[in-house]
Amino acid sequence: MAQKNRLKYILLGLLNTKNQTGYDLTKSFDSDIGEFWNANHSQIYPLLKRMEAAQLISHRLITVGQKLQKKEYAITAKGREQFMDWLATPAEMDGAHDEFLLKLFFVDDPHSELLPPMIRTQLGYHEAKLAHLKKQFAQKFPNQNQILTSYGHALVLRHAIERETGYRDWLQTIMRDLARFEDE
Amino acid sequence: MAQKNRLKYILLGLLNTKNQTGYDLTKSFDSDIGEFWNANHSQIYPLLKRMEAAQLISHRLITVGQKLQKKEYAITAKGREQFMDWLATPAEMDGAHDEFLLKLFFVDDPHSELLPPMIRTQLGYHEAKLAHLKKQFAQKFPNQNQILTSYGHALVLRHAIERETGYRDWLQTIMRDLARFEDE
DNA sequence: AGATGCATGTAATAGGTTACATGATTCC
DNA sequence: GGAATCATGTAACCTATTACATGCATCT
Structure with a gap:
């Protein structure tokens, strides 16, 4: 790589x-x-x-x-x-590794100025990706019949969607936490 | 790689x-x-x-x-x-890529004999990993103070936990679906 | 006529794994 | 004394990215 x-x-x-x-x-x-x-x-x-x-x-x-x-x-x-x-x-x-997680790992301070733009950028990216994946699923698997003839593919796509949903939710939670920190 | x-x-x-x-x-x-x-x-x-x-x-x-x-x-x-x-x-x-997803992608038939053992093995693996991650989090971040001094690390670990939780849930859903297929 | 996409290849470089190789320290 | 771990390094090999290179077909 x-x-x-x-x-x-x-x-x-x-x-x-x-x-x-x-x-x-x-x-x-x-x-x-x-x-x-x-x-x-x-x-x-x-x-x-x-x-x-x-x-x-x-x-x-x-x-x-x-x-x-x-x-x-x-x-x-x-x-x-x-x-x-x-x-x-x-x-x-780009690659297989998530460079954002890597950078986040090194941000020790919850009040760091780096955090809000980092999180916001990632959120935008993952929301776009989630929308793309949902569209893909709707296109490739409009009904149960397609799912049953490409079962693994459907499962993998669904997994990608759930993973991106989880990623988005996690980022949104961080955004809320950051807002809370600013009030303190 | x-x-x-x-x-x-x-x-x-x-x-x-x-x-x-x-x-x-x-x-x-x-x-x-x-x-x-x-x-x-x-x-x-x-x-x-x-x-x-x-x-x-x-x-x-x-x-x-x-x-x-x-x-x-x-x-x-x-x-x-x-x-x-x-x-x-x-x-x-091992590596950065998830070989299981790759194999699953190619299993077209929901009645394939390959599926039940594949899913079961993965479920075991991800349950173990989830337990490990939760233990890690509890050890490294026993209280709010540790989280606030290694904020990024805590976020990344929490993300890993949520990702594994989602993975496990997805696998469990597949297991239920497979059981339903057998009844038909 | 020109742009875009189809189609196939090689070369240089960088990143990553496995194996080889050696020796010291610490704990039991 | 022996095992496990500490500690550092190299070599061979494989995988992956970027760049170089070429030419045809189709559509407008």
């Missing part, structure tokens, strides 16, 4: 939270961020090197025990700048 | 429905199957050649107008066999 360097931003985002080793970063994909993104250490270690060469991160050596040398990476000012730029850029709705 | 040759099975599945050209197959990813899978012609054309070399498909030339030669591909007995084997194999729950 020749996406757009998303792993780079994930690593920057994680390093923005706290300094970590490549091993620590790898473990993040087993727990929290692993719910919706994956990466192996064989992808992470070389990328960290390239990111350091680009001066987005730096490392210091930590000696553990007698011999073992850990590399603890830290984000640089340049890296933080690039990360913030990425966070403020509207999520692209 | 070094997945497991899923595009091959999609092409076999589409060719199993009707004979088509590479161009036709490419267009499928703009409409029906495009709701949940993507492929470009630059990936499809070479793959069709490899599949033909492996004798899973064959082609005949159709002349359109004066000069233009179309290649209309057809699935072979060997190709159909491989496709059916894949369809009957439990979906793998």
Whole structure:
């Protein structure tokens, strides 16, 4: 999936939270961020090197025990700048992965100015997609007969519709929450 | 995404429905199957050649107008066999793509024997995942304070929970429908 | 005659998985 | 002393995207 360097931003985002080793970063994909993104250490270690060469991160050596040398990476000012730029850029709705969820994950503060436009843009996108899917279903499956001769296709389309409905509802709930935060 | 040759099975599945050209197959990813899978012609054309070399498909030339030669591909007995084997194999729950949805898409007949075990297996998987996610949320966000200091993370986790809930409900609805079909 | 769509291909590049490879530390 | 985990790296391979490249057919 020749996406757009998303792993780079994930690593920057994680390093923005706290300094970590490549091993620590790898473990993040087993727990929290692993719910919706994956990466192996064989992808992470070389990328960290390239990111350091680009001066987005730096490392210091930590000696553990007698011999073992850990590399603890830290984000640089340049890296933080690039990360913030990425966070403020509207999520692209292309590939299999949902870049919006990825960005949202890194917005810690419910009062962040980034949130309202992010949510609104996503809501527009998913409402349009939902409308499109419903139209598709109506066109392809006007009656029960079509459903029974392309059963799997109908089920999959219905699933897509329900998924988009859930996505929309979730976004609307966030919008309401945000409005409530503003009153406080 | 070094997945497991899923595009091959999609092409076999589409060719199993009707004979088509590479161009036709490419267009499928703009409409029906495009709701949940993507492929470009630059990936499809070479793959069709490899599949033909492996004798899973064959082609005949159709002349359109004066000069233009179309290649209309057809699935072979060997190709159909491989496709059916894949369809009957439990979906793998690894990558970013949902292989189950892909297989389900190709099951036309609501009375297919494949359906009950497929649905049951998926239901088990998604119930386990839902339980896991709920546990994660309870652990990471025991109170409102944690939510307000990792707001995005909490939202994303909640989204995952709602998505899995919707998935489970959808599967349960299918189970009920299947039981109804058996009575008829 | 020109625009749009049909039709097929290759090349370069990027992203991602699996396997190979090594060694130290910590816990039991 | 042995097992599990920590820790880092490379190599081979596969998958996917973007760009390059070409030419015909149909419709207006």
